[in-house]
Amino acid sequence: MSERKRLHRNDPSRGGPLRNFSNLYSQPGVLNGGSKAKDSATSQEGHDKTRAEGRPGEGVGLAYRVIEKYLAEGRLAAERLNPLSYGNGATAAPLQELVERMLRQQVEMLPLWLELFGSLARVDPARTGDPARANSRPMNNGSSSKHNISLEIASRQPVEVFLDLQEHSERLALVTSGLHALRPKARALTEIRFTPRKGESRSKLSIKIPARQPSGTYSGVLVDRANGDVRGTLSIRIGRSVSPRTTAR
Amino acid sequence: MSTGSTLALVPSVLREYGETTRAALQQYLPVREPRRYLYDLLSDYPRRGGKMMRPSLCIAACRMFGARLEDAVRTAVAIEMLHNGLLIHDDIEDGSEQRRGQPTLHRLHGMPLALNAGDMLTLASLRPLLDNRNVLGESLALRILEETERMARECAEGQAMELGWRRDNSIGVSDADYLKMVLKKTCWLAAIYPIRVGVLIGTRGGCDLDRFVRFGFFLGAAFQIQDDLLNLVADSRYGKELNGDLFEGKRTLLLIHAFRRSTPRERARLSSLLARPREERTAEEVGWLRYLMDKYTCSEYAQRMAHELAGAALHEFALLTASLPDSRDKSFLEQMPTWVIERT
Numbered sequence: 001m002s003e004r005k006r007l008h009r010n011d012p013s014r015g016g017p018l019r020n021f022s023n024l025y026s027q028p029g030v031l032n033g034g035s036k037a038k039d040s041a042t043s044q045e046g047h048d049k050t051r052a053e054g055r056p057g058e059g060v061g062l063a064y065r066v067i068e069k070y071l072a073e074g075r076l077a078a079e080r081l082n083p084l085s086y087g088n089g090a091t092a093a094p095l096q097e098l099v100e101r102m103l104r105q106q107v108e109m110l111p112l113w114l115e116l117f118g119s120l121a122r123v124d125p126a127r128t129g130d131p132a133r134a135n136s137r138p139m140n141n142g143s144s145s146k147h148n149i150s151l152e153i154a155s156r157q158p159v160e161v162f163l164d165l166q167e168h169s170e171r172l173a174l175v176t177s178g179l180h181a182l183r184p185k186a187r188a189l190t191e192i193r194f195t196p197r198k199g200e201s202r203s204k205l206s207i208k209i210p211a212r213q214p215s216g217t218y219s220g221v222l223v224d225r226a227n228g229d230v231r232g233t234l235s236i237r238i239g240r241s242v243s244p245r246t247t248a249r
Numbered sequence: 250m251s252t253g254s255t256l257a258l259v260p261s262v263l264r265e266y267g268e269t270t271r272a273a274l275q276q277y278l279p280v281r282e283p284r285r286y287l288y289d290l291l292s293d294y295p296r297r298g299g300k301m302m303r304p305s306l307c308i309a310a311c312r313m314f315g316a317r318l319e320d321a322v323r324t325a326v327a328i329e330m331l332h333n334g335l336l337i338h339d340d341i342e343d344g345s346e347q348r349r350g351q352p353t354l355h356r357l358h359g360m361p362l363a364l365n366a367g368d369m370l371t372l373a374s375l376r377p378l379l380d381n382r383n384v385l386g387e388s389l390a391l392r393i394l395e396e397t398e399r400m401a402r403e404c405a406e407g408q409a410m411e412l413g414w415r416r417d418n419s420i421g422v423s424d425a426d427y428l429k430m431v432l433k434k435t436c437w438l439a440a441i442y443p444i445r446v447g448v449l450i451g452t453r454g455g456c457d458l459d460r461f462v463r464f465g466f467f468l469g470a471a472f473q474i475q476d477d478l479l480n481l482v483a484d485s486r487y488g489k490e491l492n493g494d495l496f497e498g499k500r501t502l503l504l505i506h507a508f509r510r511s512t513p514r515e516r517a518r519l520s521s522l523l524a525r526p527r528e529e530r531t532a533e534e535v536g537w538l539r540y541l542m543d544k545y546t547c548s549e550y551a552q553r554m555a556h557e558l559a560g561a562a563l564h565e566f567a568l569l570t571a572s573l574p575d576s577r578d579k580s581f582l583e584q585m586p587t588w589v590i591e592r593t
Contacts, residue, residue: 065425066425
């Protein structure tokens, strides 16, 4: 057996139950650098989560509780004022929000281009029932002779195609990272291939719409594979009862 | 946490953005009659200097996202004007005697004229916000105005909480109550609002602004607690009267802690002291209050809290800006939490 004298803790001199965990094994105030434990033992508040005494870091814990409660109250108030749901977009990451804003702007801009460049080129509309392939006629608008692009679409659903391409782009190797819808859950359209014009042959834009692609508008940019420069935008509207068409500048 | 020489960046940026803001602010302070009774009073507090922390936060938050300084400078001017207008009102409400090393405006000119000047300065801050339309467009300018309205509401609510506690001699104020009051009274105008509108301009409205509330709260609360601590230190640089908060009976974290630690007898005396109006509090009584705070190591307690909040601010900032490229403005904002607790 050890000869050392056993340590003995004095009985606590308290007037009530200790509900604060930080004070269970020490005199109140000791953890706060206070040597005034005797006086502070009679402290009126030793119980709740509204104070930051105790271990280092509890101040942060308290501050987080305050700010989270504050933010939660704000959210609740906002929900009461505007109970509408924006779907998953409401909780989307900032990058996703930026992408959505960009797409919205593009979609809003397209009708303007329509007005500016007027005439439309109709694409073979016979597209019901089985998957069908249809070669588009060359675009027949003010700049069609410059672009001279044929359109090839494979889709079960009616589609409307808007192509906004800078001049002299038809000979470039254009690619797109996909056309995206505003609804984040709708998968992007990725089966889009652009074959540049060679010699006297036309450029060709091939688009394949998956069988169960949700209806909506999908937009994206066409970039030059060589240097990444944006050369135009492509937007496809799926599922509307309108005639397929294209436009270009 | 940044320390030492890296903190030289903060004073440097504050000086640079502060001078830019002051120069632009001059255009919005008319020099016309009645000068003696109004316009001279308007330019008094802005002329006295100040840290220019609020406008600098706005400009830096904007530039951190790659926007131009010119895009944010009108909003920065509005923030500084609003801040100075509210200071005039605060000094009246608190019965303060000194502001930035000189007598407060109401002591110099009387309460009615000071009150009127405060009203004018507050409302005049709308002009640069309206001028934002020419630079940022109608939509963004309107969103900044909406943010301003939100900040003004939060600020008034926080001020009302504190004034109400003093009027009713509330003695059961907890640390959580204090932090909520500071969130509204101080943090919104000192940090949350400048950062939010800066980000709003910098991203052209393309960012969730609520993500910046936490950072602004931790930064602003650390700033306020350090301010409370500095009030107990005699230093001409601080520019406010020594122990002014004690004379005014402000519910600071230090006072709340002292009250909590006190014995019943001390608490009764403290309560009686705080119940009396400022004019009836003697220097001897305030000296006893200081003794009580020293006895219960209130400064150490508040200091620790300020340090913890600064650490939390650093953490939140790192989360917010991890994907942003390094820049002088990003470094400035990153170093602000350390600066606010180390300033003297």
